[in-house]
Amino acid sequence: xxxxxxxxxxxxxxxxxxxxxEHDEAGNSMFGFIVFLLSESxxxxxFFAGYIIYKTTTSDWLPVGVEGLEVREPAINTVIxxxxxxxxxxxxxxxHKENLWGFRFxxxxxxxxxxxxxxxxxVEWQSLQFxxxxxxxxxxxxxxxxxxxxxxxTGVLLQGIMLMRSFLPGNYEKGQFGxxxxxxxxxxxxxxxxxxxxxxxxxx
Amino acid sequence: MxxxxxxxxxxxxxxxxxxPPNWLRYFSFSTDHKVxxxxxxxxAFFFFLVAGIFAMIxxxxxxxxxxxxxxxxxxxALFTMHGTIMLFGWMFPVLAGLANYLVPLMIGARDxxxxxxxxxxxxxxxxxxxxxxxxxxxxxxxAQAGWWSYPPVSIQNPSGQWLNGEFLWLLAVALSGVxxxxxxxxxxxxxxxxxxxxxxxxxxxxxxxxxxxxxxxQLFGLPALxxxxxxxxxxLSFGTTFFDxxxxxxxxxxxxxxxxxxxxAVYVMILPVFGIFSEIFPVYARKPLFxxxxxxxxxLIIVALSAVVWVHHMFAxxxxxxxxxxxxxxxxxxxxxxxxxxxxxVATIWGGKLRLDSAMLFALGGLINFVFSxxxxxxxxxxxxxxxxxxxxxxxxxxxxxxxxxxVFGLYAAIYHWFPKMTGKMYYEGLGKLHFWLTxxxxxxxxxxxxxxxxxxxxxxxxxYDPEFAFWNFIAxxxxxxxxxxxxxxxxxxxxxxLSGPSAPDNPWRAIGLEWLVSSPPDVENFxxxxxxxxxxxxxxxxxPLTENMGG
Numbered sequence: 027x028x029x030x031x032x033x034x035x036x037x038x039x040x041x042x043x044x045x046x047x048e049h050d051e052a053g054n055s056m057f058g059f060i061v062f063l064l065s066e067s068x069x070x071x072x073f074f075a076g077y078i079i080y081k082t083t084t085s086d087w088l089p090v091g092v093e094g095l096e097v098r099e100p101a102i103n104t105v106i107x108x109x110x111x112x113x114x115x116x117x118x119x120x121x122h123k124e125n126l127w128g129f130r131f132x133x134x135x136x137x138x139x140x141x142x143x144x145x146x147x148x149v150e151w152q153s154l155q156f157x158x159x160x161x162x163x164x165x166x167x168x169x170x171x172x173x174x175x176x177x178x179x180t181g182v183l184l185q186g187i188m189l190m191r192s193f194l195p196g197n198y199e200k201g202q203f204g205x206x207x208x209x210x211x212x213x214x215x216x217x218x219x220x221x222x223x224x225x226x227x228x229x230x
Numbered sequence: 231m232x233x234x235x236x237x238x239x240x241x242x243x244x245x246x247x248x249x250p251p252n253w254l255r256y257f258s259f260s261t262d263h264k265v266x267x268x269x270x271x272x273x274a275f276f277f278f279l280v281a282g283i284f285a286m287i288x289x290x291x292x293x294x295x296x297x298x299x300x301x302x303x304x305x306x307a308l309f310t311m312h313g314t315i316m317l318f319g320w321m322f323p324v325l326a327g328l329a330n331y332l333v334p335l336m337i338g339a340r341d342x343x344x345x346x347x348x349x350x351x352x353x354x355x356x357x358x359x360x361x362x363x364x365x366x367x368x369x370x371x372x373a374q375a376g377w378w379s380y381p382p383v384s385i386q387n388p389s390g391q392w393l394n395g396e397f398l399w400l401l402a403v404a405l406s407g408v409x410x411x412x413x414x415x416x417x418x419x420x421x422x423x424x425x426x427x428x429x430x431x432x433x434x435x436x437x438x439x440x441x442x443x444x445x446x447x448q449l450f451g452l453p454a455l456x457x458x459x460x461x462x463x464x465x466l467s468f469g470t471t472f473f474d475x476x477x478x479x480x481x482x483x484x485x486x487x488x489x490x491x492x493x494x495a496v497y498v499m500i501l502p503v504f505g506i507f508s509e510i511f512p513v514y515a516r517k518p519l520f521x522x523x524x525x526x527x528x529x530l531i532i533v534a535l536s537a538v539v540w541v542h543h544m545f546a547x548x549x550x551x552x553x554x555x556x557x558x559x560x561x562x563x564x565x566x567x568x569x570x571x572x573x574x575x576v577a578t579i580w581g582g583k584l585r586l587d588s589a590m591l592f593a594l595g596g597l598i599n600f601v602f603s604x605x606x607x608x609x610x611x612x613x614x615x616x617x618x619x620x621x622x623x624x625x626x627x628x629x630x631x632x633x634x635x636x637x638v639f640g641l642y643a644a645i646y647h648w649f650p651k652m653t654g655k656m657y658y659e660g661l662g663k664l665h666f667w668l669t670x671x672x673x674x675x676x677x678x679x680x681x682x683x684x685x686x687x688x689x690x691x692x693x694x695y696d697p698e699f700a701f702w703n704f705i706a707x708x709x710x711x712x713x714x715x716x717x718x719x720x721x722x723x724x725x726x727x728x729l730s731g732p733s734a735p736d737n738p739w740r741a742i743g744l745e746w747l748v749s750s751p752p753d754v755e756n757f758x759x760x761x762x763x764x765x766x767x768x769x770x771x772x773x774x775p776l777t778e779n780m781g782g
Contacts, residue, residue: 050423054343058419065411065449072457072490076472076483084478159469161478169464 052201059207063214070218073170077225080162089160094230095167096150103146104223107178110139111216114209121205126192133189136212140182147175170222177215184208259353261345262754266352267331268652270323271645273352277319277359282714284312289676289710292703297693305693306374307395311362313377314399318406319359321499321637326351326413328644329441329502331652333417335745335752336435338426338761343419351412354405361402365395373399376691378488381473381481385465392467400463407452407459414448417441426744428763428778435743435767436525440505443529444498447536451491451498458487482547489540496632497536500600501529503640504571507593510643511575512768513741514590515582519768521574528567535564545613546620554613561611565604572601587739588662592643595670599635603628606681624684630677634713642669642720649727650734654750657731661723668716675709742769747780 081087088094114136120128151171156164188208191197255265256272288308291299300308330348334341342348365372370389373379373396387394421442425434462484464470471477473484512519519525541549541557549557575597584590606628609615619625642665649657679702688699695703737746744761745752762778769776776782 054419054423057423058344058415061418061449062411062415065415065453068450068453069457072454072487076457076461076487079483080480083480086478158464159471161471162480165461165464165470165472169461169470173460 052203055203056206059210063210067214067218070173070221073166073173074221074225077166077170080166081229084162086161087163089156089163092156092160092163095227096153097227099146099150100223100227103143103150104219106139106146107143107216107219110136110143111213113139114212118205118209121198121202130189130192133185133192137182137185137189140178140185140212144175144178144182147171147178167226170226174215174218174222177211177218181208181212181215184211259349261341261349263330263334263342263345263348264652264752264756266348267327267329269352270327270330270355273355273359274320274324274327277315277323279717280363281312281315281320282717284308284315285710286714288312289707291693292695293707295695295697295700295703300693302693303371303374306691307366307372309691310373310376310399311366314373314403315359315362316633317377317495318403319355319362321633322406322410323355323359324641325444325499325502326410328506328641328648329413329417329445332648332745333420333438333441334424335748335756336438336743337421337424337429338744338757338763339420339424340756340760342416343424344416347412348416351409351416354409358402358405358409361398361405365398365402368393368395368398370394378485378492379462380488381462381465381479381484382475384462385473387466394466396466397463400459400466404456404459404463407456410448410452414445414452417445418449426757426760426763428761432523432526433763433766434526435505436508436519436522436529437502437505439526440501440503440508440529443533444501446533447494447498447501450537451494454487455491458484461487482544485544485547486540489543490537493540493543494536497532499637500632500640501532503596503637503644504529504568506640506644506647507575507597508571509743510589510593510647511578511582512770513647513739514585514587514593515579516585516770517578517582518770518772519574520577521570522766522768525571525574528570531567532564535560535567539564542611542616545616558611558613562608564611565608568604572597572604587646588657588659588666589643589647589739591663591666592639592646592669595666596636596639596643599631599639599673603631603635606631619684621690622684623680623688623690626690627677627680627684630680631673635673635677639669639673642666645724647739648745649724650738651745651750651752653728653731654734655727655731656734656738657723657727661719665716665719665723668712668719672709672711672713672716676706676713677709679703679706679709742767742776742782744776744780744782747777747782 113132117129117132117136120126120132151168156167158164158168184204185208188205191204255262256269260266260269287300288305291297291305297305330342333339362372368389369391370387373384375384375396379396379399384396387396389395421434421438461470461472465472465474465479471479473479473481475481508519508525539557539561541553542561545554545557579594586594606624610619610625610628646657646662649655683699683702683706686699686702688695688703734750736748736750738750739746744757744763747761748756757780759779761776761780763776764778765774765776767776
């Protein structure tokens with residue numbers, strides 16, 4: 027009898043330990059992901075610094091025949107991307123309340139808004155009269171918007187994976203790190219865009 | 231490695247069934263930080279030998295004033311790949327290996343925070359390392375613009391092919407950056423979140439402090455190099471003009487991106503070596519580390535200062551006077567936290583009962599060389615001196631004194647010190663001492679002559695030179711060949727000891743530290759029971775136990 031009890035106690039304590047271990051792992055993952063994002067932000071900061079230096083020191087900044095950049099369409103794009111940060115937050119709230127369909131609806135809405143942003147970017151790129159190799163203006167423009175667009179694309183891809191995983195039974199038993207990290211990444215991409223929009227479109 | 235098989239297999243002990251010491255795991259995608267640590271170290275050593283052979287050919291070319299050994303184009307490729315492979319193939323991987331092996335043991339963790347990420351980061355090393363080597367086979371040969379790859383030289387692409395040496399160089403450097411960032415995220419998370427109970431910040435060994443400091447630099451510095459490398463790749467392959475002055479680009483901007491990372495990168499390499507010195511001196515002098523807390527914090531001061539010194543590489547790049555002044559002062563300030571460490575080590579040794587084993591000899595030699603290279607460093611930080619010796623052998627001499635004289639010495643010290651822990655075998659002390667003296671004499675003969683050469687005005691990266699420089703170059707080449715020979719007793723020692731050395735006890739040096747409380751080599755899980763730390767490290771001369779549950 028005592029043996030059985032000890033065995034049960036052991037099982038119980040090992041379960042607690044395992045649970046704490048999982049909790050710890052999710053905490054580690056989130057911490058590591060934040061560290062990674064901080065590091066990743068330095069690439070953007072470097073590009074921004076390069077852009078500022080080019081813009082303030084280059085004598086023939088705009089390529090011949092280019093007046094500047096159209097702001098209206100990118101501004102609409104900006105509003106959509108910034109709003110999607112709130113939408114993804116609502117999706118997360120629904121997941122916390124364990125309302126999976128609410129989560130999926132708003133999550134899908136975020137994906138749609140992100141995809142629309144990419145579409146708008148592609149349309150804008152097609153309408154421009156300068157290319158990647160049109161001096162440092164063309165180079166920095168496509169480098170910044172392209173590198174950021176790659177991050178938006180990655181974000182939408184991650185969101186797609188998380189959406190599919192939400193249909194797996196027992197997916198959230200080990201916590202919601204994937205969803206939380208994707209959401210954080212989305213906010214990161216969003217903040218970067220705001221700085222980028224100010225630098226490229228507002229400051230002309 | 232295959233010769234090791236039978237020995238390792240017969241070494242199998244029945245009491246550790248979950249840990250079959252099977253040599254094959256060193257070739258597998260193992261997630262054990264100790265296996266990965268050794269994988270890193272051995273792989274790095276292979277690239278050390280490759281880049282070392284390049285150095286031998288370079289010094290062979292320079293033994294006479296005429297360019298008569300290799301073609302000048304080959305010479306350019308050799309010094310470029312020597313520097314590149316030494317840094318990205320040897321230095322960073324071997325340091326990652328030591329950090330991997332030691333940090334979890336020192337902080338009482340069972341493994342790193344992200345074991346699979348850890349293995350993935352390692353397996354990129356042989357891949358990009360081979361990319362560097364195989365770039366010798368593409369048309370036009372490997373990159374030839376020096377390890378700093380300055381434009382516009384680096385974007386010329388004389389072969390006209392899209393697959394050229396510079397392209398592969400940039401790709402391999404980028405992969406190395408990804409691997410390093412993965413490692414840095416892992417190590418920082420491990421140190422911040424996986425310390426055992428009682429292991430507060432000021433109970434961590436200095437090696438852990440310095441690894442943390444170094445990895446923080448990786449995290450904020452490497453992305454800047456990545457940004458510059460992406461832009462350089464676009465210039466080289468996609469027709470942009472970021473760094474092409476003929477079309478409105480700014481080549482100096484690349485230098486900013488490059489040095490914003492690559493000067494702090496030197497601290498990434500030497501900070502862990504400061505940690506190694508701080509671990510070794512107390513053990514072999516039987517005294518507590520002098521000024522533990524100050525030594526710990528000074529690493530973080532170096533991190534902060536390292537972000538604002540990079541322009542001292544660009545005093546001759548059209549840098550305005552106010553910037554020269556600013557960066558001269560910030561660079562000189564680096565000597566304060568490093569000076570604190572040097573005095574702390576001297577005070578630790580002072581009056582101690584010294585035991586001159588190989589590890590201690592290398593640590594002492596490294597300390598002496600570091601002081602010497604620190605003095606020439608202060609000279610170089612001063613703008614007028616720097617303008618005078620810019621791009622001369624003085625810079626090459628200073629740099630190699632830091633890299634070989636201090637860092638490689640520190641790495642050897644670490645390998646000797648922790649070899650019994652890693653392999654469970656003792657090394658041969660006589661061969662270790664022979665290795666030390668050959669290395670010390672070789673280093674001095676090789677790198678001291680570069681200082682007078684630089685002051686006389688011999689430029690770096692040349693295959694031929696004025697006969698007035700012949701004397702010092704001859705001495706330097708002889709030193710280099712001695713340095714090349716010095717590897718032989720080391721390799722013989724390591725391989726022979728690992729195969730058939732006497733078994734090592736758990737704590738052969740009577741050292742204090744969590745890693746010395748577990749068996750040699752440690753079990754897969756490191757600790758049977760997670761230790762609870764109750765005292766500061768380096769309590770030599772007191773009877774205070776290190777842990778509550780494991781003694782020490």
